[in-house]
Amino acid sequence: MLNVALCFHVHQPYRLGHIRVYDRTACGEIFDDALNRAMVERVTRVCYLPAGELFCSLIERYGPDFKIALSITGTVVEQLRDWAPEAREQFRKLAGTGSLEFIGETYYHSLFSLFDREEFVEQVHMHLEMLKDEYDLTPQVFRNTELLYDDRVSDYLSAMGQFRVVLCEDAAAGCAISGRPCRSYNERHMLLPRNHVLTDDIAFRFQDREWSEYPLTAEKFTARLERYYEEGGHDHDRFLLLYMDYETLGEHILSDSGIFQFFEHLAEIILLHDSMRFVWPSEVRSCNMETLEKLFVKHPVSWADSKKDHGAWLSSDLQRNAMGTLLEMVSRIRSQGDADLLETVRRLSSSDHFYCMFPWKGDADAEVHRHFSSYGSPEDAYVRYLNALTVLEQHLE
Amino acid sequence: MPRAASFRVLTLTWEFPPLIVGGLGMACYGLVRAMLEMGVQVVLVLPSRKPVFFELSDVSHADQLDPAILDPDLKRGYGMARFGNTLDRFRFLEVLCPPVAYSPGALTPGMYRSQIESILPHVDFDVIHAHDWLTYEAGLYGKGVTGKPLVCHVHSTEYDRACGAGDQRIHQVERMGLETADRVVTVSRFTADRVRDCYSIDPGRIRVVHNAYFMEYPEPSRGRLFREPVVLFMGRMTCQKGPDIFLEVARRVLIRHRMVRFLMAGEGDMMDRLVHRSAHSSLGNRVLFTGFLNREGVSRILAVSDILLAPSITDPFNITVLEAMSRGLVAVVSRRSGVTEVVRHILTADYWDVEDMAGMILSLLKNPGKRRRMGELAKQEAERIHWHDRALKMRELYGELVC
Numbered sequence: 001m002l003n004v005a006l007c008f009h010v011h012q013p014y015r016l017g018h019i020r021v022y023d024r025t026a027c028g029e030i031f032d033d034a035l036n037r038a039m040v041e042r043v044t045r046v047c048y049l050p051a052g053e054l055f056c057s058l059i060e061r062y063g064p065d066f067k068i069a070l071s072i073t074g075t076v077v078e079q080l081r082d083w084a085p086e087a088r089e090q091f092r093k094l095a096g097t098g099s100l101e102f103i104g105e106t107y108y109h110s111l112f113s114l115f116d117r118e119e120f121v122e123q124v125h126m127h128l129e130m131l132k133d134e135y136d137l138t139p140q141v142f143r144n145t146e147l148l149y150d151d152r153v154s155d156y157l158s159a160m161g162q163f164r165v166v167l168c169e170d171a172a173a174g175c176a177i178s179g180r181p182c183r184s185y186n187e188r189h190m191l192l193p194r195n196h197v198l199t200d201d202i203a204f205r206f207q208d209r210e211w212s213e214y215p216l217t218a219e220k221f222t223a224r225l226e227r228y229y230e231e232g233g234h235d236h237d238r239f240l241l242l243y244m245d246y247e248t249l250g251e252h253i254l255s256d257s258g259i260f261q262f263f264e265h266l267a268e269i270i271l272l273h274d275s276m277r278f279v280w281p282s283e284v285r286s287c288n289m290e291t292l293e294k295l296f297v298k299h300p301v302s303w304a305d306s307k308k309d310h311g312a313w314l315s316s317d318l319q320r321n322a323m324g325t326l327l328e329m330v331s332r333i334r335s336q337g338d339a340d341l342l343e344t345v346r347r348l349s350s351s352d353h354f355y356c357m358f359p360w361k362g363d364a365d366a367e368v369h370r371h372f373s374s375y376g377s378p379e380d381a382y383v384r385y386l387n388a389l390t391v392l393e394q395h396l397e
Numbered sequence: 398m399p400r401a402a403s404f405r406v407l408t409l410t411w412e413f414p415p416l417i418v419g420g421l422g423m424a425c426y427g428l429v430r431a432m433l434e435m436g437v438q439v440v441l442v443l444p445s446r447k448p449v450f451f452e453l454s455d456v457s458h459a460d461q462l463d464p465a466i467l468d469p470d471l472k473r474g475y476g477m478a479r480f481g482n483t484l485d486r487f488r489f490l491e492v493l494c495p496p497v498a499y500s501p502g503a504l505t506p507g508m509y510r511s512q513i514e515s516i517l518p519h520v521d522f523d524v525i526h527a528h529d530w531l532t533y534e535a536g537l538y539g540k541g542v543t544g545k546p547l548v549c550h551v552h553s554t555e556y557d558r559a560c561g562a563g564d565q566r567i568h569q570v571e572r573m574g575l576e577t578a579d580r581v582v583t584v585s586r587f588t589a590d591r592v593r594d595c596y597s598i599d600p601g602r603i604r605v606v607h608n609a610y611f612m613e614y615p616e617p618s619r620g621r622l623f624r625e626p627v628v629l630f631m632g633r634m635t636c637q638k639g640p641d642i643f644l645e646v647a648r649r650v651l652i653r654h655r656m657v658r659f660l661m662a663g664e665g666d667m668m669d670r671l672v673h674r675s676a677h678s679s680l681g682n683r684v685l686f687t688g689f690l691n692r693e694g695v696s697r698i699l700a701v702s703d704i705l706l707a708p709s710i711t712d713p714f715n716i717t718v719l720e721a722m723s724r725g726l727v728a729v730v731s732r733r734s735g736v737t738e739v740v741r742h743i744l745t746a747d748y749w750d751v752e753d754m755a756g757m758i759l760s761l762l763k764n765p766g767k768r769r770r771m772g773e774l775a776k777q778e779a780e781r782i783h784w785h786d787r788a789l790k791m792r793e794l795y796g797e798l799v800c
Contacts, residue, residue: 018688020687020694021622021660021685021687022622022660022662022687022694022697022698022701023697024620024622316676317673317676317677318672318673318676320676320679321675321676321677321679321680321681322676324679324681325681325682328681377669379668379669379672379673382672382676383672383685383686383688386682386685386686387685387686387687389682390682390685393623393682394622394623397623397624
């Protein structure tokens, strides 16, 4: 059987406003509320509502056989609460169907697994609480920000006891064995690697006119799934993790390209297929842990950029100095204990801020960074960011 | 022969508040206001694709900027439209925000000249006063047609702005203007020497009229942004102003003394490079950028800063130094700045001697008493500098030409 785990990631950061550091800005004015609201309202209209409707109808049609998993950050849930209550309601409705599995992560979509265990664990706890409050659910599966994984992630999670399965990028496992879960080096977690090729067929190549499979249909994609399954020698426990941004539906890929119909049709074909079915990532636990390969991951691997490491956030001078300043500010604010400042600095810890500081000129990766930035340039993003941290520091003094 | 007090001056400039890029706008504004105060009348021409100018006879007109519009349709449209502020009105009249010369779509001397061609038959004046090279060709045209004397005012030369050889086309315009003008006015002796040496202008035709300053916004109460004192860079982030030198001084100071912040206010072609360099030095948020500041922003940032570091490589004047002094800042200024000719209570250094400047900053940081005393003296000195005195000199000069 080919076990298809279809996962989506839902996230919106708090984008920064024009901050006048010489003007004693109030903490609340660091973020561009008008812009954030407009972004959330837009993505609600083009993605969250229509995608939610699609999945609700599929769940209604196919019952418990249709399964998806969602990772949803605290920062997007907060913004939906403030600006798009209808979208928030719909996520809760989806959660109530029982067909959704929720995945744990850091509340703020941050990079602390690389730097600060205490803050990382705290943010994971905050996210667990949010899932409990918002959806009354407790996850068993964890994904770190942008699938960033190294052995430390498993170590840090072990102490929490909560999680059994951690999702990672197939590059972390050596792509050759993707489709088989692994064990973390400390044997505390099962690791389920994402299949980046088949995911990108949808998330990146769906609209690529140069691609031989264009236009991608559910039939063609299923044929690719079959080939993938056969390559594995009809392995009994072959898993396939397809994991992409939820915003792929309707936002990254516009609805008139047929992306919604694609998923609708794909669900139908997979559910009618003799050797395919939908699973949740947690079902990987049916595997015998003892038989799985033990995976040592010394250097961080993520799903971002072609290098698939932490370079998307931490390779340039701008990014490194910004991170150094953030870490200093987090530890100062934490030791001082002001709850409002702590909340703001945590919003500033979202990886998106660093992502926008990546150089825009160069290769295809650079183009992706440019596309997803809401600022005028990487330098603009950096200047605003440092000023934002400085405003916090002013309030600290 | 007109009485001195009733001179009418055709003033040509491409920068005037609210259109501000650098010092030219504020210098023209200060001078025009002071001349209006002493009864000189000004016909102000700002770059536009439309036949528009401004007749100013009272000091309030320098802010009101009510246009004289020659095109009847445009005039009717203007009368019926509602505007939020002067910039809105300027946009309607296509009064252009000054662009970089010779870049695509930019203002050129030729465009400015054709504007003068359409205006000239409708205005009456005694003398033409052309500010900086973009307007020289128009000034020459006006002189040729009317026979009225031409004053070319040098706020900076291409040699200053380019930090090197510069653009040959601009050199030519500058040379032609300065050679033909009846008088050449420079904003400092430093610039007078440059005009003499680089363009072989007869020193007998050159007059120095130093800049002054004008703060439109009342002084806000002084405040602190940080526990640490603030060292400020303020101006265009372009080679001429030495923003990279500022950054290097900042780095050297911070190695030895962490209790200080460096603020860089303004924008310009070197901005991105400076941002990267500051990040590369891992100075955390000890070095911060504010982006472009409007005049109110200037006033506010001066109220929270302690030291101005102005390490210009070559600066005909640098009005910012006077503005900073007037708000009690201690200024560390490059010797190659015209402003050093008119004030004593500043610290001066060679622009290349970053170690010397770092030492001065460190000593000011470690000695707040000295800093306060110097700031107080600087403020008193700046308060004695007025555009009125500069305008008197200008009027005297007009008198020489018109008699």
